[in-house]
Amino acid sequence: xxxxxxxxxxxxxxxxxxxxxxxxxxxxxxxxxxxxxxxxxxxxxxxxxxxxxxxxxxxxxxxxxxxxxxxxxxxxxxxxxxxxxxxxxxxxxxxxxxxxxxxxxxxxxxxxxxxxxxxxxxxxxxxxxxxxxxxxxxxxxxxxxxxxxxxxxxxxxxxxxxxxxxxxxxxxxxxxxxxxxxxxxxxxxxxxxxxxxxxxxxxxxxxxxxxxxxxxxxxxxxxxxxxxxxxxxxxxxxxxxxxxxxxxxxxxxxxxxxxxxxxxxxxxxxxxxxxxxxxxxxxxxxx
Numbered sequence: 001x002x003x004x005x006x007x008x009x010x011x012x013x014x015x016x017x018x019x020x021x022x023x024x025x026x027x028x029x030x031x032x033x034x035x036x037x038x039x040x041x042x043x044x045x046x047x048x049x050x051x052x053x054x055x056x057x058x059x060x061x062x063x064x065x066x067x068x069x070x071x072x073x074x075x076x077x078x079x080x081x082x083x084x085x086x087x088x089x090x091x092x093x094x095x096x097x098x099x100x101x102x103x104x105x106x107x108x109x110x111x112x113x114x115x116x117x118x119x120x121x122x123x124x125x126x127x128x129x130x131x132x133x134x135x136x137x138x139x140x141x142x143x144x145x146x147x148x149x150x151x152x153x154x155x156x157x158x159x160x161x162x163x164x165x166x167x168x169x170x171x172x173x174x175x176x177x178x179x180x181x182x183x184x185x186x187x188x189x190x191x192x193x194x195x196x197x198x199x200x201x202x203x204x205x206x207x208x209x210x211x212x213x214x215x216x217x218x219x220x221x222x223x224x225x226x227x228x229x230x231x232x233x234x235x236x237x238x239x240x241x242x243x244x245x246x247x248x249x250x251x252x253x254x255x256x257x258x259x260x261x262x263x264x265x266x267x268x269x270x271x272x273x274x275x276x277x278x279x280x281x282x283x284x285x286x287x
Contacts, residue, residue, distance in 0.1 A: 009058070011078065012079065012084065015054065017265075018053050019272060019273070020272050021146045023276035025146040026042075026150065027279045027280075028148060028151040030154075030279065030280055031147075031228055031283065032153075032155040033155075035283055040106070041107070044106045044107050045103070045154075048100055048107065049150075051101075051103060052100050052119060055096040055097050055122065056123070059093055061089065062079070065086070068080045073185065073188070100115075100119070108156035110156050110158075114152060118145050125142055128195075129194050129196060130194065133195045133197050135178075135195060136182070136196070136197060140173070141171055144167040147163055148163055148164075162228045165221075166221065166224040169216075169217045169221045169224065170217075172214070172220065173213070173214060173217040173245075176213035176217065177210070179210045180248070180252055182196040182206075184260060186203055203254045204254040221241065225238065230286070233282040237277065237282075241271050241274050241275060
Protein backbone atom coordinates (compact mmCIF):
# COMPACT_ATOMS: atom_id res chain seq x y z
CA UNK A 1 0.00 0.00 0.00
CA UNK A 2 2.75 2.45 1.00
CA UNK A 3 4.72 1.62 -2.15
CA UNK A 4 1.61 2.20 -4.23
CA UNK A 5 1.12 5.65 -2.69
CA UNK A 6 4.77 6.49 -3.28
CA UNK A 7 4.44 5.51 -6.93
CA UNK A 8 1.35 7.70 -7.26
CA UNK A 9 3.19 10.62 -5.66
CA UNK A 10 6.18 10.16 -7.95
CA UNK A 11 3.84 10.01 -10.95
CA UNK A 12 2.10 13.14 -9.69
CA UNK A 13 5.33 15.17 -9.66
CA UNK A 14 6.54 13.63 -12.94
CA UNK A 15 9.70 12.40 -11.23
CA UNK A 16 11.04 11.15 -14.56
CA UNK A 17 11.21 14.76 -15.76
CA UNK A 18 14.15 15.26 -13.43
CA UNK A 19 15.99 14.36 -16.64
CA UNK A 20 15.45 17.97 -17.79
CA UNK A 21 17.55 19.46 -14.98
CA UNK A 22 19.86 16.70 -13.76
CA UNK A 23 22.10 16.54 -16.88
CA UNK A 24 22.74 20.27 -16.57
CA UNK A 25 23.68 19.84 -12.93
CA UNK A 26 26.09 17.09 -14.00
CA UNK A 27 27.46 19.44 -16.67
CA UNK A 28 28.30 22.06 -14.05
CA UNK A 29 29.80 19.38 -11.85
CA UNK A 30 32.15 17.89 -14.47
CA UNK A 31 33.25 21.36 -15.55
CA UNK A 32 34.05 22.16 -11.94
CA UNK A 33 35.88 18.88 -11.40
CA UNK A 34 37.60 19.02 -14.79
CA UNK A 35 36.29 15.53 -15.51
CA UNK A 36 34.71 12.88 -13.32
CA UNK A 37 34.17 14.13 -9.76
CA UNK A 38 34.55 11.92 -6.67
CA UNK A 39 31.74 9.36 -6.53
CA UNK A 40 30.48 10.84 -3.25
CA UNK A 41 30.07 14.27 -4.87
CA UNK A 42 28.18 12.71 -7.77
CA UNK A 43 25.81 10.93 -5.36
CA UNK A 44 25.14 13.93 -3.10
CA UNK A 45 24.57 16.28 -6.04
CA UNK A 46 22.09 13.75 -7.44
CA UNK A 47 20.25 13.48 -4.12
CA UNK A 48 20.22 17.26 -3.65
CA UNK A 49 18.79 17.80 -7.13
CA UNK A 50 16.17 15.06 -6.82
CA UNK A 51 15.15 16.27 -3.36
CA UNK A 52 14.89 19.92 -4.39
CA UNK A 53 12.90 19.19 -7.54
CA UNK A 54 10.56 16.77 -5.74
CA UNK A 55 9.97 19.39 -3.03
CA UNK A 56 9.21 22.05 -5.62
CA UNK A 57 6.88 19.93 -7.73
CA UNK A 58 4.91 18.54 -4.79
CA UNK A 59 4.54 22.03 -3.33
CA UNK A 60 3.36 23.26 -6.73
CA UNK A 61 0.69 20.55 -6.82
CA UNK A 62 -0.47 21.54 -3.33
CA UNK A 63 -0.69 25.25 -4.13
CA UNK A 64 -2.47 24.55 -7.43
CA UNK A 65 -4.99 21.97 -6.22
CA UNK A 66 -7.97 24.33 -6.59
CA UNK A 67 -6.86 25.45 -10.04
CA UNK A 68 -6.12 21.88 -11.15
CA UNK A 69 -9.62 20.75 -10.14
CA UNK A 70 -11.14 23.32 -12.50
CA UNK A 71 -8.84 22.68 -15.46
CA UNK A 72 -9.99 19.72 -17.59
CA UNK A 73 -6.36 19.02 -18.57
CA UNK A 74 -5.23 18.64 -14.95
CA UNK A 75 -8.36 17.47 -13.12
CA UNK A 76 -7.15 13.86 -13.35
CA UNK A 77 -3.95 14.55 -11.42
CA UNK A 78 -3.53 12.62 -8.20
CA UNK A 79 -4.39 15.41 -5.75
CA UNK A 80 -7.53 16.85 -7.39
CA UNK A 81 -8.68 13.32 -8.25
CA UNK A 82 -8.29 12.21 -4.62
CA UNK A 83 -5.72 9.49 -5.34
CA UNK A 84 -3.48 11.01 -2.67
CA UNK A 85 -4.43 13.30 0.21
CA UNK A 86 -3.08 16.69 1.24
CA UNK A 87 -1.45 15.23 4.41
CA UNK A 88 0.25 12.52 2.33
CA UNK A 89 1.57 15.15 -0.05
CA UNK A 90 2.81 17.30 2.84
CA UNK A 91 4.64 14.25 4.21
CA UNK A 92 6.23 13.77 0.79
CA UNK A 93 7.28 17.45 0.73
CA UNK A 94 8.92 17.01 4.15
CA UNK A 95 10.70 13.83 3.02
CA UNK A 96 11.99 15.53 -0.13
CA UNK A 97 13.30 18.42 1.96
CA UNK A 98 14.99 15.96 4.29
CA UNK A 99 16.77 14.31 1.35
CA UNK A 100 17.89 17.73 0.11
CA UNK A 101 19.27 18.84 3.48
CA UNK A 102 21.03 15.54 4.13
CA UNK A 103 22.75 15.90 0.76
CA UNK A 104 23.69 19.52 1.52
CA UNK A 105 25.22 18.44 4.85
CA UNK A 106 27.66 16.17 3.03
CA UNK A 107 28.57 18.76 0.39
CA UNK A 108 31.23 21.49 0.84
CA UNK A 109 30.83 24.42 3.21
CA UNK A 110 29.76 26.99 0.62
CA UNK A 111 26.72 24.84 -0.15
CA UNK A 112 25.71 25.18 3.53
CA UNK A 113 25.55 28.94 3.08
CA UNK A 114 23.98 29.16 -0.37
CA UNK A 115 21.21 26.53 -0.23
CA UNK A 116 18.43 29.16 0.25
CA UNK A 117 19.39 30.67 -3.12
CA UNK A 118 18.38 27.39 -4.76
CA UNK A 119 15.32 26.61 -2.67
CA UNK A 120 13.62 30.02 -2.45
CA UNK A 121 12.69 30.37 -6.17
CA UNK A 122 11.34 26.81 -6.16
CA UNK A 123 9.01 27.59 -3.26
CA UNK A 124 7.98 30.94 -4.79
CA UNK A 125 7.42 29.83 -8.39
CA UNK A 126 3.95 28.36 -7.88
CA UNK A 127 2.48 31.76 -6.98
CA UNK A 128 3.86 33.70 -9.93
CA UNK A 129 1.23 32.76 -12.51
CA UNK A 130 -1.30 34.46 -10.25
CA UNK A 131 0.23 37.90 -10.80
CA UNK A 132 2.80 38.00 -13.65
CA UNK A 133 3.27 36.65 -17.17
CA UNK A 134 7.00 36.47 -16.35
CA UNK A 135 6.28 33.25 -14.42
CA UNK A 136 8.08 31.29 -17.15
CA UNK A 137 11.28 33.14 -16.33
CA UNK A 138 10.99 32.20 -12.66
CA UNK A 139 10.70 28.53 -13.61
CA UNK A 140 13.71 29.05 -15.87
CA UNK A 141 15.63 30.48 -12.92
CA UNK A 142 14.85 27.37 -10.86
CA UNK A 143 16.43 25.06 -13.46
CA UNK A 144 19.14 27.55 -14.37
CA UNK A 145 20.51 27.39 -10.84
CA UNK A 146 21.24 23.66 -11.24
CA UNK A 147 24.65 23.96 -12.96
CA UNK A 148 25.65 26.75 -10.57
CA UNK A 149 24.82 24.67 -7.52
CA UNK A 150 26.66 21.66 -8.94
CA UNK A 151 29.75 23.78 -9.68
CA UNK A 152 29.76 24.99 -6.06
CA UNK A 153 29.36 21.39 -4.87
CA UNK A 154 32.33 20.27 -6.96
CA UNK A 155 34.65 23.21 -6.24
CA UNK A 156 33.47 24.93 -3.03
CA UNK A 157 33.85 28.16 -5.00
CA UNK A 158 31.53 30.64 -6.71
CA UNK A 159 30.80 29.98 -10.41
CA UNK A 160 32.91 31.66 -13.10
CA UNK A 161 31.61 33.40 -16.23
CA UNK A 162 31.32 30.15 -18.20
CA UNK A 163 28.88 28.66 -15.70
CA UNK A 164 26.86 31.87 -15.75
CA UNK A 165 26.59 31.49 -19.53
CA UNK A 166 25.43 27.89 -19.12
CA UNK A 167 22.90 28.84 -16.46
CA UNK A 168 21.51 31.69 -18.56
CA UNK A 169 21.15 29.28 -21.47
CA UNK A 170 19.30 26.78 -19.29
CA UNK A 171 17.07 29.54 -17.93
CA UNK A 172 16.08 30.75 -21.41
CA UNK A 173 15.61 27.19 -22.70
CA UNK A 174 13.31 26.37 -19.79
CA UNK A 175 11.34 29.59 -20.09
CA UNK A 176 10.90 28.89 -23.80
CA UNK A 177 9.53 25.39 -23.45
CA UNK A 178 7.30 26.48 -20.55
CA UNK A 179 5.80 29.17 -22.80
CA UNK A 180 5.10 26.45 -25.37
CA UNK A 181 3.53 24.18 -22.76
CA UNK A 182 1.31 26.95 -21.37
CA UNK A 183 -0.29 27.45 -24.79
CA UNK A 184 -2.40 24.38 -24.01
CA UNK A 185 -4.10 26.25 -21.16
CA UNK A 186 -4.71 29.51 -23.01
CA UNK A 187 -8.52 29.34 -22.83
CA UNK A 188 -8.59 28.15 -19.21
CA UNK A 189 -5.98 30.66 -18.00
CA UNK A 190 -7.78 33.52 -19.75
CA UNK A 191 -11.09 32.54 -18.17
CA UNK A 192 -9.59 32.15 -14.68
CA UNK A 193 -7.53 35.35 -14.78
CA UNK A 194 -4.18 33.54 -14.63
CA UNK A 195 -1.03 35.00 -16.16
CA UNK A 196 1.19 33.64 -18.92
CA UNK A 197 2.92 34.85 -22.07
CA UNK A 198 0.21 33.32 -24.33
CA UNK A 199 -2.53 35.03 -22.30
CA UNK A 200 -0.72 38.38 -22.36
CA UNK A 201 0.45 38.40 -25.98
CA UNK A 202 -1.54 35.66 -27.74
CA UNK A 203 -0.41 32.24 -28.92
CA UNK A 204 1.16 33.29 -32.27
CA UNK A 205 3.43 35.88 -30.62
CA UNK A 206 4.20 33.49 -27.75
CA UNK A 207 5.48 30.92 -30.24
CA UNK A 208 7.68 33.56 -31.87
CA UNK A 209 9.07 34.53 -28.47
CA UNK A 210 9.91 30.90 -27.78
CA UNK A 211 11.95 30.75 -30.98
CA UNK A 212 13.91 33.82 -29.86
CA UNK A 213 14.50 32.35 -26.39
CA UNK A 214 15.76 29.10 -27.88
CA UNK A 215 18.03 30.90 -30.34
CA UNK A 216 19.53 32.76 -27.38
CA UNK A 217 19.89 29.44 -25.59
CA UNK A 218 22.19 28.17 -28.34
CA UNK A 219 24.20 31.40 -28.20
CA UNK A 220 24.72 31.20 -24.43
CA UNK A 221 25.64 27.52 -24.62
CA UNK A 222 28.16 28.48 -27.28
CA UNK A 223 29.59 31.18 -25.02
CA UNK A 224 29.93 28.59 -22.26
CA UNK A 225 31.88 26.37 -24.64
CA UNK A 226 34.12 29.32 -25.53
CA UNK A 227 34.77 30.21 -21.88
CA UNK A 228 35.86 26.65 -21.11
CA UNK A 229 37.63 26.11 -24.46
CA UNK A 230 35.60 22.95 -25.11
CA UNK A 231 36.44 22.78 -28.79
CA UNK A 232 34.98 21.04 -31.84
CA UNK A 233 33.39 18.08 -30.06
CA UNK A 234 31.25 20.35 -27.95
CA UNK A 235 30.23 22.54 -30.87
CA UNK A 236 29.25 19.48 -32.91
CA UNK A 237 26.94 18.51 -30.05
CA UNK A 238 25.64 22.07 -29.88
CA UNK A 239 24.72 21.93 -33.57
CA UNK A 240 22.61 18.84 -32.86
CA UNK A 241 21.01 20.61 -29.89
CA UNK A 242 20.12 23.51 -32.18
CA UNK A 243 18.50 20.99 -34.52
CA UNK A 244 16.33 19.59 -31.73
CA UNK A 245 15.27 23.08 -30.68
CA UNK A 246 14.40 23.91 -34.28
CA UNK A 247 12.35 20.71 -34.47
CA UNK A 248 10.59 21.49 -31.19
CA UNK A 249 9.52 24.89 -32.42
CA UNK A 250 8.64 23.78 -35.95
CA UNK A 251 6.04 21.16 -34.98
CA UNK A 252 3.93 23.50 -32.82
CA UNK A 253 1.57 25.79 -34.72
CA UNK A 254 -0.83 28.44 -33.37
CA UNK A 255 -3.77 26.41 -34.67
CA UNK A 256 -2.31 22.96 -33.95
CA UNK A 257 -0.90 22.09 -30.51
CA UNK A 258 -1.46 18.35 -30.96
CA UNK A 259 2.26 17.50 -31.03
CA UNK A 260 3.03 19.19 -27.71
CA UNK A 261 4.21 15.97 -26.04
CA UNK A 262 6.78 15.34 -28.77
CA UNK A 263 8.01 18.93 -28.51
CA UNK A 264 7.99 19.15 -24.73
CA UNK A 265 9.14 15.73 -23.55
CA UNK A 266 11.10 14.11 -26.37
CA UNK A 267 12.96 17.10 -27.78
CA UNK A 268 13.75 18.70 -24.43
CA UNK A 269 14.95 15.43 -22.91
CA UNK A 270 17.34 15.09 -25.85
CA UNK A 271 18.57 18.68 -25.42
CA UNK A 272 19.61 18.23 -21.79
CA UNK A 273 21.23 14.83 -22.32
CA UNK A 274 23.10 16.03 -25.41
CA UNK A 275 24.38 19.12 -23.60
CA UNK A 276 25.86 16.93 -20.88
CA UNK A 277 27.24 14.33 -23.29
CA UNK A 278 28.88 16.93 -25.54
CA UNK A 279 30.45 18.72 -22.59
CA UNK A 280 31.64 15.52 -20.95
CA UNK A 281 33.18 14.25 -24.20
CA UNK A 282 34.89 17.59 -24.78
CA UNK A 283 36.37 17.65 -21.27
CA UNK A 284 37.57 14.03 -21.48
CA UNK A 285 39.15 14.32 -24.92
CA UNK A 286 40.72 17.66 -24.06
CA UNK A 287 42.71 15.83 -21.41
